[in-house]
Amino acid sequence: MGQIIQYIESYLKTKDLTPGAAGNMFWALVYILLIFGGLSVAVIAMNWLERKILAHMQVRLGPMRVGPHGLLQPIADAIKLLLKEDIMPTEADRFVFWTAPLIVVMAAFTVFIVVPFGPTHAVTDMNIGVLFMLGVSSLSVLGVVMAGWASNSHYPLIGALRSSAQMVSYEVAMGLAVVAAVLMTSLNAEGTGTLSMIGIVQAQQAQGIWFIFKFFPLGAIAFFIFAVSMVAETNRAPFDLAEAESELTAGFHTEYSGFRWSLFFLAEYSAMIAVSSIAVTLWLGGWLRPFPNLLSGPTWDLVFSLFPGITFLLLAAMCFFNAARMPKHPMFRIQTIGLAGFGMVLGLIGLVLLLPAVRVRVQDIFWFAAKVAGFMYLYIWYRGTFPRYRFDQLMHIGWKVLLPLGLAVLILTASVALLQQRLWHP
Amino acid sequence: MTYQHNTLSHLELEAPEKPFLDSNELVINMGPQHPATHGVLRVILRLDGEKVLGLECVIGYLHRGVEKIGEHRTYTMFNPYVDRMDYVAAVSNGLGYCETVEKLLNVEAPPRAQHIRVILAELNRIASHQLWLGTHALDIGAITPLFYTFRDREEILKIYEKYCGARLTTHAFRIGGLQYETYNGFEKDVKNFLTFFRPKIDEYEELLTTNRIWVERTKDVGTISAEDCIALGVTGPVLRASGVKWDLRKAQPYANYKNFDFDIPTGHNGDTYDRYLVRMAEMRQSVRIVEQALDALPEGPIIAKVPKVMKPAAGEVYHSIEAPKGELGYFIVSDGSTQPYRVRVRPPSFVNLQALDVMCRGELVADVIAVIGTLDIVLGEVDR
Amino acid sequence: MAPVATPFFFYLFAAIMLIGGIAVITRKNPVHSALALIVTLLAQSSIYLMLYAPFVAGVQVILYAGGIMVLFLFVIMLVSIDRSMKERQFNSQWVVGIVAATALAGLFVTVYIKGTSIFPDRVLPIIESDNTQKVATMLYGQYMFAFEIASLLLLVAIIGAVVMAKKRI
Numbered sequence: 001m002g003q004i005i006q007y008i009e010s011y012l013k014t015k016d017l018t019p020g021a022a023g024n025m026f027w028a029l030v031y032i033l034l035i036f037g038g039l040s041v042a043v044i045a046m047n048w049l050e051r052k053i054l055a056h057m058q059v060r061l062g063p064m065r066v067g068p069h070g071l072l073q074p075i076a077d078a079i080k081l082l083l084k085e086d087i088m089p090t091e092a093d094r095f096v097f098w099t100a101p102l103i104v105v106m107a108a109f110t111v112f113i114v115v116p117f118g119p120t121h122a123v124t125d126m127n128i129g130v131l132f133m134l135g136v137s138s139l140s141v142l143g144v145v146m147a148g149w150a151s152n153s154h155y156p157l158i159g160a161l162r163s164s165a166q167m168v169s170y171e172v173a174m175g176l177a178v179v180a181a182v183l184m185t186s187l188n189a190e191g192t193g194t195l196s197m198i199g200i201v202q203a204q205q206a207q208g209i210w211f212i213f214k215f216f217p218l219g220a221i222a223f224f225i226f227a228v229s230m231v232a233e234t235n236r237a238p239f240d241l242a243e244a245e246s247e248l249t250a251g252f253h254t255e256y257s258g259f260r261w262s263l264f265f266l267a268e269y270s271a272m273i274a275v276s277s278i279a280v281t282l283w284l285g286g287w288l289r290p291f292p293n294l295l296s297g298p299t300w301d302l303v304f305s306l307f308p309g310i311t312f313l314l315l316a317a318m319c320f321f322n323a324a325r326m327p328k329h330p331m332f333r334i335q336t337i338g339l340a341g342f343g344m345v346l347g348l349i350g351l352v353l354l355l356p357a358v359r360v361r362v363q364d365i366f367w368f369a370a371k372v373a374g375f376m377y378l379y380i381w382y383r384g385t386f387p388r389y390r391f392d393q394l395m396h397i398g399w400k401v402l403l404p405l406g407l408a409v410l411i412l413t414a415s416v417a418l419l420q421q422r423l424w425h426p
Numbered sequence: 427m428t429y430q431h432n433t434l435s436h437l438e439l440e441a442p443e444k445p446f447l448d449s450n451e452l453v454i455n456m457g458p459q460h461p462a463t464h465g466v467l468r469v470i471l472r473l474d475g476e477k478v479l480g481l482e483c484v485i486g487y488l489h490r491g492v493e494k495i496g497e498h499r500t501y502t503m504f505n506p507y508v509d510r511m512d513y514v515a516a517v518s519n520g521l522g523y524c525e526t527v528e529k530l531l532n533v534e535a536p537p538r539a540q541h542i543r544v545i546l547a548e549l550n551r552i553a554s555h556q557l558w559l560g561t562h563a564l565d566i567g568a569i570t571p572l573f574y575t576f577r578d579r580e581e582i583l584k585i586y587e588k589y590c591g592a593r594l595t596t597h598a599f600r601i602g603g604l605q606y607e608t609y610n611g612f613e614k615d616v617k618n619f620l621t622f623f624r625p626k627i628d629e630y631e632e633l634l635t636t637n638r639i640w641v642e643r644t645k646d647v648g649t650i651s652a653e654d655c656i657a658l659g660v661t662g663p664v665l666r667a668s669g670v671k672w673d674l675r676k677a678q679p680y681a682n683y684k685n686f687d688f689d690i691p692t693g694h695n696g697d698t699y700d701r702y703l704v705r706m707a708e709m710r711q712s713v714r715i716v717e718q719a720l721d722a723l724p725e726g727p728i729i730a731k732v733p734k735v736m737k738p739a740a741g742e743v744y745h746s747i748e749a750p751k752g753e754l755g756y757f758i759v760s761d762g763s764t765q766p767y768r769v770r771v772r773p774p775s776f777v778n779l780q781a782l783d784v785m786c787r788g789e790l791v792a793d794v795i796a797v798i799g800t801l802d803i804v805l806g807e808v809d810r
Numbered sequence: 811m812a813p814v815a816t817p818f819f820f821y822l823f824a825a826i827m828l829i830g831g832i833a834v835i836t837r838k839n840p841v842h843s844a845l846a847l848i849v850t851l852l853a854q855s856s857i858y859l860m861l862y863a864p865f866v867a868g869v870q871v872i873l874y875a876g877g878i879m880v881l882f883l884f885v886i887m888l889v890s891i892d893r894s895m896k897e898r899q900f901n902s903q904w905v906v907g908i909v910a911a912t913a914l915a916g917l918f919v920t921v922y923i924k925g926t927s928i929f930p931d932r933v934l935p936i937i938e939s940d941n942t943q944k945v946a947t948m949l950y951g952q953y954m955f956a957f958e959i960a961s962l963l964l965l966v967a968i969i970g971a972v973v974m975a976k977k978r979i
Contacts, residue, residue, distance in 0.1 A: 058573035096841065127941055131868035138876030142848065145880060149841060149887045157887060164880060171876075192943045237567065238639055241792065244567060387639045388567025390792045392476075 018198070020113075020124020031123045035112050043269040047074040050380050057384040068339035069322060084258030089152050092255070097150035101256065101263035104143030108270035111136045115277045116198045118287050118364030129197035130178055133278055134171070137233075137271060141167045144252050147264070151255035160252035162391055163235055163242040169398040170232040174275075176406030177226035180413045181282040184211050184219065187417055201286030208293045210285040215416050222409045223283040225402050227378075230275035232398065234268060236379055238386035239394055276375035277368075284371050287364035305359045308366035312350030319343025451479060456794070458487050464561060464798065465805030469782075471794065478786045478794060483779055488809035496769030501527050501601060501736045504769065509595035511773060512807040514557050516595045517550035517586075518749040524599045525680055526745040526756040528730075530738045531601070538726040539603035540682045545616060545719045546589070546598055547681070548712040552623070553582045554750035554802075555705045559630060562702075562799035566643050571633055578626050581619050588615070601736065603729030613720055620713055620720075627709055635703070644698035648785040648797035651696060658784070659777045662752025664801060667704045668696030674748035686718045698800040705802075708750075737764055751775055751802050773807035820860060826853040840886045844879060851875045865942045 011024040019027035048063075048071065055062030063070025088097055114129040116122040126132050141164045148160015185203035186193030194200065204210055212223045232239040243251035253264045280286060289304045323339040326332050353362055389397070452473045458466040466487035472479045492511060496504050508523045509516035521543055528535060535543070556579045560572035583593040588609055590598050598604070634640045650660070652668040665672055673690045675683040691707030693700025740762040746755035752774025761767040778801050785797050830850030837843045851874045858867035901907070921928065949957055 054569075058570050059577055060573060093839070093841070096845070126864065128864045128868040131865070131872065131942075135868050135871035135876060138872055141876060141880050142883070145883050145887070146841075146845070149883075161884060161887070164884075168877065168880060192940070195942050240567075384570050385633070386568065387563065387634075387637070387643055389639055390643060390790065392790065393642055 016120055018120050018122045018125045020122075020126075028123055031121075032113075035115075035123065036109070039109065039112060039270060039273065042273060043266055044074045044078075046269050046272075046376060047077065049376070050383075053377070053380045054384050057381070068326070068335040068342070071339075071342065078262065081258055081262040086259065087255070087257045089255050091152045093150045093152070096146050097255075100143050100147035100150055101260050101267070102143075103146065104140045104267040105263050105270075107136050107140040107143065108267040108274060111274045112270075112277075114197050115274070116201060116281065116286060117368050119198060119202070121287075121365060122198060125196050125198045128195050130182065130195045130200070130278065130282070133197075133274065134175060134178065137274060138168075138171055140267065140271060143267075147256065148252035151252070153255060156252050156254045159242045159254070163252055166235065166239065166242065166391075166394060166398070167233055169395055170229040170402070173225055173398055173402035173406050174229040174233060176403065176410055177222045177229065178278070178282060180218070180222040180406070180410045181211050181226075183410070183413050183417065184214050187420070197281050197286075200281055201288065204285050205288055205292065210283065210288070212283040215413060218409055218413050218416065219283065221405065222413070223279070225406050225409065226279055226283070229398070229402060230279060231379065231382060232394065233275060234271045236268075236272065237383040238389050240383075241388055241391050241394065244388055272376065272379055273372060276372045276379075279375060280368060280371040287368045289363065289367050305363050306354065307370075308362055309350045309352075309354035309359070311366070311370075312346050312353055314350075316343045316347035316350055319346060454791075458484075464803060465808075467779075467798070467803070467805055467808070469794070469798070471791065473791060476790045478789050478791060481783050481786055481794070483782060485776075485779070485805070485808050488805045490810065492810040493769050493771060496766055498765060500764045501738075501766065504766070505600065506595070506597045508771075509597055510806060511771060511810055512749065512751065512754070512775070512804045513594060514804050515550050515554040515750045517546050517598050518554075518747065518754060520597060520599045521547050521681070522745065522747040522749065522754045522756050524601050525747065526743060526758055527601045527736075527738070529745050530741070530743045530758055530760055531732065531736065533602050533730050533732055535603040535730055536727045537682065537724050539728045539730075541719050541723050542604060542608060542728070543599060544681050544683065544686070545716050546586070546596075548715045548719070549582050549585065549616070549619075551712045551750045552709050553579050555709050558705065558750075558799075558802045559702075562796075562802075563634060565795050565799045566640065568634065568637075568640065571630055574626070574630065574633075578623060581622060585612070585615050585619065588612075600729060602732035603727070605729070607728055613723065616716060616720055620717060624710075624713060627706060627713075631706060635706070641699060643793075643796060644702060644800075646695070647698045647789060647793045648800055649695060649697045650781055650785050654784055655696070655781070658781050660752070660781045662749070662774050662778065662802075663701055663704045663708065664696075664752070664778055664781065666690065667693035667700040669694055674746060674753055678746070680745070680747055683715075685722070686715050688715050698796055701800045735764060737762060746772065749774055751804065751807070752778055771807075771810055773810065775801070775803040775805075775807040779803055779808055816860065820857070823853045823856045823860070826850070827857070841883065844882050844886055847882075848875050848879045851879065863941060865945050 007024070008026050011019060011022055011027045019025075019031055051073065052062040052070065063073040066073045066076045088094065111133045113123045114126050114132055116125070144160050144167070145164045148157045148163070151157070182193055182195060182200070184193075184207075185200050188203065188206060194203065207214070211219045213219055231237075235242060243253070253261055256264060289307075291300075295304075319339055320343045323336050323343060326336045326339070352358055353366075452475075454471045454473055455468065456471060457468040460467075468484040468487065470482045470484065472481065490510075492507055495507060499507070505520065505523060508519040512519050524535075556575040560575035563569075563571040586596050586598070587593050589612065590596050590606055650664070650668055652665075652670045654660075655665045655668045655670065661672070669692055671690050671692050674680070675688075676690060688711045689707075691704050691711065693704050738760045740760055742757065742759040744755060744757040746753045748754075753772065754774055755772030757768075757770040757772065758766050759768040782797065782801060785801075786794050789797065827850050830846045830853065833846035834843045834850065837846060851870060855867040855870040855875070858864075858870060
């Protein structure tokens with residue numbers, strides 16, 4: 001028994017290693033469970049946020065009835081999907097039909113092993129971190145193809161092939177943008193870069209600049225290429241032709257109903273969060289707070305460390321404000337109490353996050369999550385604003401616009417980096 | 427204005443002897459239940475891979491026998507039926523029918539009635555174009571303009587509701603003029619609407635006109651030349667976007683459009699983008715017309731001296747107006763009794779739908795939906 | 811980083827690879843064969859990991875499992891498989907097959923018996939923390955020429971595919 005406790009404690013003594021790197025399986029498991037739980041909450045929150053934000057952009061309110069301001073809507077949707085009849089087409093290939101959503105979900109969730117929420121807050125830090133993320137997310141293409149084929153129907157098959165062709169095409173552009181960013185990590189004393197996610201953020205920290213601003217505008221163009229490719233990679237608007245209802249091909253998940261369909265849906269949101277995490281890590285400084293060098297010093301550190309607590313307190317204040325605005329009719333009493341209770345929970349979390357002991361540890365996670373949340377808002381904004389691209393126009397952009405642009409950025413970045421090395425550090 | 431009779435062979439409108447299906451071709455059926463066909467329209471596409479080789483429209487799913495019903499109703503009784511044809515722009519339908527029967531009876535509506543008719547008809551044009559914009563943008567994937575246009579359309583429908591009690595199928599006009607005097611505050615409401623609406627057109631344009639994705643989806647898509655338009659009998663914004671400056675409000679003025687000053691927007695290429703621009707400009711021109719009509723609203727009676735039992739002299743008359751979708755014509759044959767012998771409606775959507783085949787040749791499948799949207803068809807009118 | 815339960819994982823992945831490989835050639839449905847091949851390739855990438863070559867493992871997943879097999883699946887799914895499923899499986903080249911299998915078996919047995927004496931100069935890099943960097947140094951330094959030839963080969967293949975697939979030049 002003492003040995004187990006010693007095993008658990010030994011990790012807490014090692015200060016700067018992830019559980020995977022330290023070889024501590026218990027803490028790795030704890031981190032995995034935390035990430036899984038956090039990801040599930042994030043997906044549920046994304047569902048609610050998408051419906052509300054899209055509605056507000058369209059001058060309407062969105063879900064308001066199920067729970068105060070529709071907060072319980074995702075749970076109601078989940079329960080409905082679980083209770084739905086599980087239909088399998090008669091001529092469908094049972095095994096493939098069954099495993100396709102599993103593959104997509106596994107690919108979407110496994111990438112989070114290397115996502116760094118802080119310098120030691122990842123499950124593990126692989127040497128090939130970025131490569132691993134790109135590789136495993138490319139396995140979800142297989143799931144899409146299998147889903148379309150297993151439905152044994154003409155339209156889902158065409159939709160699946162189109163979806164997967166789109167995903168594969170934009171992976172090329174994504175890869176080039178990633179290489180341009182990884183190139184920037186090698187501009188250090190040793191002259192070697194790193195593919196490890198934690199190493200990339202530490203390279204940004206060491207060089208004192210987020211890679212989006214490095215060699216302006218090259219870093220920004222590489223970021224832009226990745227930002228567009230990741231929207232196409234996850235089949236979201238404006239690149240969602242394969243799953244749009246008003247087109248002829250009906251999308252690869254047509255024949256899926258109930259819980260199987262919700263697995264695809266879960267995987268789509270997880271994939272969105274995963275590619276946003278890559279973008280945040282590579283270009284936006286990962287867990288680093290804004291202006292770590294410009295506004296440095298203990299006072300600025302204190303100011304920035306108050307952000308997580310204040311954010312939650314602001315959210316709690318919004319909840320209380322809206323609870324006060326609810327109609328005073330007895331039918332709304334439960335909703336008002338619910339909203340006020342939710343506000344109190346958020347306020348408590350905010351107060352806890354203001355404690356000094358917690359503040360220091362949670363900072364990194366908060367900044368990372370805030371940046372990823374910004375990307376999620378962008379995703380929803382794109383969906384509300386842009387029309388849809390036609391499929392040939394989509395492929396045109398992927399191959400004829402983003403790919404040459406990515407190559408050009410890569411070559412220019414390498415040239416500028418080389419010039420910098422030769423001219424400033426001969 | 428006369429036009430050369432064009433040979434139609436390049437359009438292959440004579441039934442060819444070759445079979446409808448070739449070895450390399452794929453035949454796909456779209457509809458009649460489809461989210462994007464704006465009603466119960468069935469389209470049979472002949473495809474070569476992704477390219478459309480030709481298409482055939484199967485209509486009739488909304489046929490209600492309106493013209494046959496017209497033969498068994500008196501002229502006043504038939505008035506509400508015409509609203510149900512183009513249910514989106516019901517006021518225009520009513521205007522066309524009332525004016526045709528007035529022509530048959532040799533009666534003219536008093537100036538005040540004509541003024542108010544113009545105001546309501548132009549508001550209807552705005553409402554119809556707003557619905558077109560919302561659904562067309564939705565088909566192409568922009569899901570937000572739908573809500574904006576429907577929200578703004580509500581104001582027009584409120585005005586209609588206050589005026590005649592109905593929002594959609596208004597039955598606003600009567601043969602010889604109007605039944606209802608404008609309610610207290612009608613002018614104020616319409617003025618408020620105009621001030622409210624003018625920046626809204628800019629709002630819609632801001633979302634779409636310079637949006638790169640919108641331009642790529644609509645430029646050079648569904649192009650039709652002016653000669654083909656005239657050969658097929660296409661009218662309305664589709665004709666004007668192909669470069670032909672033909673608008674019945676200026677060419678054969680009715681109501682009292684000759685008293686108003688407005689432009690006829692035209693396009694150059696005849697593609698979807700030009701049709702979009704033409705309809706947006708038409709909304710602005712309608713605002714102009716309503717403003718001028720409001721300022722110059724005369725006093726006087728609202729209905730002419732029309733007999734209670736209408737027995738027009740035997741004869742036939744054809745009269746057409748510029749409905750939001752094109753030339754809406756009524757051909758009424760009277761045999762001297764209280765019921766018309768024949769009421770034939772020339773719906774703009776029915777004639778424009780013939781152009782769908784020409785416009786979609788050589789386009790990709792994904793564009794077919796955009797083209798159906800840009801033609802602005804209403805199946806109630808196509809099938810009657 | 812100390813290895814964990816190496817023999818167990820080796821036998822596990824090797825068994826998965828073998829079962830997957832056998833499934834590839836015995837399944838009637840070509841899609842099932844392709845999926846079994848994907849399982850084999852993923853197990854192979856795990857074996858690469860055990861050989862302290864994480865870069866090759868990552869590239870194997872991206873390129874082989876996530877790229878090449880997807881294209882295999884495209885082709886299989888676009889071609890009608892009903893006819894191929896109804897065909898009887900035939901082994902008309904069984905003589906050549908047996909000769910080739912015997913030669914391969916002889917090769918395996920020889921290597922197993924001779925053991926490590928075949929490769930006297932083996933270098934086993936235990937440290938995997940800079941595996942990618944070492945691969946890069948060798949690839950772009952010592953083996954640059956081979957790298958360029960391989961990329962030229964791929965370029966020729968791409969141009970050939972585009973030329974064959976275009977309807978008109």
